[in-house]
Amino acid sequence: MSGAAPATRPPVAEPAPGVSMAPGTPDAALVLERVSRWYGNVVAVNDVSFALGPGITGLLGPNGAGKTTILHMLAGLLRPSAGKVSVGGQVAWHNPPMYRSVGLVPEREAVHAFLTGRAFVEMAARLQRLPDPRAAAARAIATVDLADAADRQVGTYSKGMRQRVKIAGALVHEPSILLLDEPFNGMDPRQRLHMIGLLRSMAEAGRAILFSSHILEEVERLADGVLVIHAGRLAASGDFREIRRLMTDRPHTFVVHSSDDRRLAAAFMAEPAVFGTELRDGRLTVQVAEFGGFTRAVARVARSVGVSLFEVAPTDDSLESVFAYLVSRR
Amino acid sequence: MTIFAEIVTITLRALLGRRRTLLMLLLAAIPIIVGLLVRTNARPGQVDIGAILDGIVIRVVLPLVALVFGTAALGSELEDGTAVHLLTKPIRRSTIVVAKIMVAGTLTAAMLVPSTVLAGVLIAQPGSDPLPTTFAIAVGVLVGSYLYAAIFVALSIVTSRGLLVGLGYALIWEGILAGLLPGSQVFSVREYVRGIAETLEPASIESIVGSTAVVYAAIALVAATVIASLRLAVYEVRGSD
Numbered sequence: 001m002s003g004a005a006p007a008t009r010p011p012v013a014e015p016a017p018g019v020s021m022a023p024g025t026p027d028a029a030l031v032l033e034r035v036s037r038w039y040g041n042v043v044a045v046n047d048v049s050f051a052l053g054p055g056i057t058g059l060l061g062p063n064g065a066g067k068t069t070i071l072h073m074l075a076g077l078l079r080p081s082a083g084k085v086s087v088g089g090q091v092a093w094h095n096p097p098m099y100r101s102v103g104l105v106p107e108r109e110a111v112h113a114f115l116t117g118r119a120f121v122e123m124a125a126r127l128q129r130l131p132d133p134r135a136a137a138a139r140a141i142a143t144v145d146l147a148d149a150a151d152r153q154v155g156t157y158s159k160g161m162r163q164r165v166k167i168a169g170a171l172v173h174e175p176s177i178l179l180l181d182e183p184f185n186g187m188d189p190r191q192r193l194h195m196i197g198l199l200r201s202m203a204e205a206g207r208a209i210l211f212s213s214h215i216l217e218e219v220e221r222l223a224d225g226v227l228v229i230h231a232g233r234l235a236a237s238g239d240f241r242e243i244r245r246l247m248t249d250r251p252h253t254f255v256v257h258s259s260d261d262r263r264l265a266a267a268f269m270a271e272p273a274v275f276g277t278e279l280r281d282g283r284l285t286v287q288v289a290e291f292g293g294f295t296r297a298v299a300r301v302a303r304s305v306g307v308s309l310f311e312v313a314p315t316d317d318s319l320e321s322v323f324a325y326l327v328s329r330r
Numbered sequence: 331m332t333i334f335a336e337i338v339t340i341t342l343r344a345l346l347g348r349r350r351t352l353l354m355l356l357l358a359a360i361p362i363i364v365g366l367l368v369r370t371n372a373r374p375g376q377v378d379i380g381a382i383l384d385g386i387v388i389r390v391v392l393p394l395v396a397l398v399f400g401t402a403a404l405g406s407e408l409e410d411g412t413a414v415h416l417l418t419k420p421i422r423r424s425t426i427v428v429a430k431i432m433v434a435g436t437l438t439a440a441m442l443v444p445s446t447v448l449a450g451v452l453i454a455q456p457g458s459d460p461l462p463t464t465f466a467i468a469v470g471v472l473v474g475s476y477l478y479a480a481i482f483v484a485l486s487i488v489t490s491r492g493l494l495v496g497l498g499y500a501l502i503w504e505g506i507l508a509g510l511l512p513g514s515q516v517f518s519v520r521e522y523v524r525g526i527a528e529t530l531e532p533a534s535i536e537s538i539v540g541s542t543a544v545v546y547a548a549i550a551l552v553a554a555t556v557i558a559s560l561r562l563a564v565y566e567v568r569g570s571d
Contacts, residue, residue: 039568043446068569075418077567099420107569110411112344115422120415128337169415181569 028053029177029208030074035083037069044069046232047083052210056203058240059212060263066108066232067212071181074210075104090179100128103170107181107212109162113155117146117165124169140168147196159186164195171202178202180211180221184218196222228326235326243326250325251275252291256284257310258302267305271297285315332427335352335419341403342434343411345437354395358441361386365452371448371456379453379460380527380534383467386444386525393500395441399434400482401492404562409490424559431483431555435476446471466531475522477551481519486556487565512538522547 001119010068028051037045045066059067067290073085076092085092111120115122118164121140125133143148144164149157154165173176181197184192199222203209213219219226219240226243230237235242243292258264261284265277273293288294291314302309340394345351364386368377404426407413408466450464482501486492515521515538525543527535539546 071568072569077417079566080562096422097420099418103417104413104414104418106414106567108411108414110414112340112412114342116342121380123336124415124419127416127421129420137486170418246473269344306380 010217019283020253023267025125029088030210031084031086032070032073032083033069033086035073035085037066037073037078037082038080041182044075044082048229048232048234049083050227050234050237052208052225054162054203055224056199056209056211056222058219058295059210059229060215060216060219060226061229061235063214065214065229067214067229068181069232070229071210071212075102075179077104099176100173102173102177102179103165103173105166105178105180105183107185109159109166111154111166111169113153114153115154117141117154117157117168118150118163121164121168121172125172128173132171136172137168140172141165143171143192143198149285160191163187164191167195167198169185176207178207178209179210182213183211184213184215188222188305192218230326246326250289251289252294253315254288254294254298255284255311255315256286256298256314258284259308259310260305263305264302264307267301267307271301273297334425334429336418337421337426338433341430341433342437344407345399345402345433350398354398354441355439357391357395358445359533360391361442361445361449362452365449366567368453372453373534377455379463380533382453383446383450383464384524384535387449387467387471388474388520389505391445392438392442392471392523393478393504393520395418396434396438396475396478397482397493397496397500399437400431400479401486401496403434403458403479404483404488405429405486405492407560408486409564411567413455417565417567419561423562426481427487427555427558427562431476431480431558434483435479437477439472439475442471442475443468444554448556463527463534466527466529466534469530470523470525470527473521473526473547477522477547480551480554480558484554484561487558487561515539516546519547519550522550 030050030052032048032050035045035048036043048070059070062068069078073089074081074092076087076095079093087098090098092098115123118137118141121137123134125136125140126146129134141147144167146161146164146168151234154162157165163183167180167183170180183195187195199211200207203224204290211222223240225238226240227237228243237244248253256264261279265279265284265286268274268277271294273288273290274286275289276287288293295312298312356503361383364466366381368382404413407416446468450460454464480490483497485496485499489495493496503514504518504520505511506516508521508565521537522543523539524535525539525541526547528537529541537543
């Protein structure tokens with residue numbers, strides 16, 4: 001990671017509702033201004049800026065990209081090494097009163113196992129000094145669909161139930177800002193669907209919600225806007241469809257086995273979608289500019305030169321390579 | 331219920347986990363067992379209540395029990411992540427710290443003050459009055475419980491190895507160095523406990539600090555509480571990435 005790199009603007013897709021790259025946005029609920037965070041020599045977050053308003057934003061990136069570090073800085077649990085983090089117009093670090101309007105659902109499952117779900121949420125309500133903690137807790141528990149299990153000890157809960165009880169604890173005081181770290185971990189499809197509906201309705205009520213995920217489909221189904229993080233940098237931000245397009249239109253590398261690799265390689269070079277071929281150790285690799293264009297052309301080209309195709313396989317379709325590509329696109 | 335009482339309640343429930351409580355009760359029973367042994371085996375005119383209680387309660391059992399409760403009250407919650415739910419609430423950090431010290435100190439005292447008194451009464455020879463000495467040491471133990479608790483709570487915030495560092499303090503600093511370098515006893519909770527006992531009953535124990543122990547103990551208690559609050563206010567919770 002190049003810590004000395006100048007401040008660069010990440011590639012910006014069309015701004016989605018709620019996502020803006022300009023930290024000066026007046027009503028932005030969550031703002032990072034040129035924020036970096038390092039642990040000793042390791043840079044976890046590198047010069048990241050964004051401003052988010054109401055709505056749901058997904059913080060997308062592979063594991064270890066810096067998502068939790070960003071969420072914890074927003075939640076006031078980590079001091080930024082450089083830059084400014086503000087939440088609801090207040091500085092996030094070293095500012096406990098901020099938690100009146102902020103709820104955090106941490107990734108770790110830690111909840112005292114001896115508490116019942118209801119006791120945990122009521123405790124959160126009392127620590128928030130709510131006038132009627134019991135009623136507020138009952139509401140929050142109903143919201144996350146946990147009423148049936150509320151009087152069981154958290155120690156007996158499944159992973160998904162623990163996730164939901166933490167969410168109930170985080171939204172019991174109806175915060176205007178909700179931060180969730182990998183909220184869908186451990187949930188079954190039905191619970192996921194319920195949680196998506198829940199977060200959507202909370203966003204429609206005007207809340208700013210930021211959740212992290214390493215799963216593309218989760219973000220796609222839920223988020224209005226998306227921030228893509230890779231290796232501590234903001235790789236892309238904006239509307240999800242736009243980012244999806246960037247992701248599919250990126251260069252790909254294919255490995256091709258055929259009856260005559262050499263002839264096929266020569267024929268590929270005439271294709272506009274192909275910008276490089278390499279024949280080494282009996283393996284033909286083809287660099288293509290665009291996924292779709294090449295997959296449509298490959299069979300036609302092979303047929304035109306009379307070569308039989310045995311195998312066409314993309315080599316780098318991992319999410320990791322997608323993120324790496326987005327970061328390198330500057 | 332106030333915020334303070336809320337934190338006290340949850341901490342009490344977390345600390346009174348079955349195995350830890352049993353273990354601490356066993357430790358607290360040691361002075362009583364020793365008292366019984368002395369009562370049944372000692373020859374008349376042989377026992378010194380002050381010396382026995384000093385050797386067992388003040389030197390061994392008190393720092394150990396306070397260490398376990400003090401580092402567990404907040405340290406284990408910081409370790410396992412449950413503290414995040416507390417840290418992300420609009421609560422003054424000093425409130426959290428004072429509540430944790432209160433619980434750790436009260437639990438330590440609740441186990442060791444009765445144990446000290448019982449041991450003192452058991453040790454006493456027929457015809458002698460054990461109460462002044464026993465009472466003086468019990469008061470010292472009471473103060474020491476909160477003081478040790480405050481120091482170990484602070485330690486558990488400053489370092490994730492609070493238990494180890496605390497053990498090092500009790501064994502090496504108070505146990506060995508204080509004997510070799512008498513000047514270091516000015517910075518030793520054990521010495522404050524002895525000083526308080528001596529102040530209340532001069533015949534009970536001899537200490538170096540004497541009645542100034544009260545001042546030292548007060549300063550140390552305030553300092554540990556303030557340091558713990560300041561450090562908790564800038565405590566960082568790292569994530570998995």
